[in-house]
Amino acid sequence: MLHRTTKLAALAMSAVLLATGCSSDGGSGSAASGETVRVHVKDMKFDPAVVTIQAGDSVEWIWEATLPHDVVSDDDSTFEFASDLQIEGSFTQTFDTPGEYGYHCTPHPTMTGTVIVEG
Numbered sequence: 001m002l003h004r005t006t007k008l009a010a011l012a013m014s015a016v017l018l019a020t021g022c023s024s025d026g027g028s029g030s031a032a033s034g035e036t037v038r039v040h041v042k043d044m045k046f047d048p049a050v051v052t053i054q055a056g057d058s059v060e061w062i063w064e065a066t067l068p069h070d071v072v073s074d075d076d077s078t079f080e081f082a083s084d085l086q087i088e089g090s091f092t093q094t095f096d097t098p099g100e101y102g103y104h105c106t107p108h109p110t111m112t113g114t115v116i117v118e119g
């Protein structure tokens, strides 16, 4: 009886190993979405200020600030995006089209960043 239980547990375990093995060699995990690159929103700077991603990837800005900041695409940007003016939390934006997208923080024009999207 005890022996049988152990054998079942071993079977279940190898099934789990097979499943994880399958999903890990496909590169990007879930079908629809690409990678997510994180940028930290700090007081008076985006860190890192320049990120390079592939088309279809997303950027997630994570607030680590004591003052309110936002993430707003530059006026001449071909692609507009904007977060709320916030002091904590995060903002995620997906970039589908290759290009260079500059952005800034509205209250602090010296806070600037660039997302480079490669095709």
Ligand SMILES: [Cu+2]
Residues within 6 Å of the ligand: 044, 068, 069, 070, 105, 106, 107, 108, 111
């Ligand atoms: Cu700011």
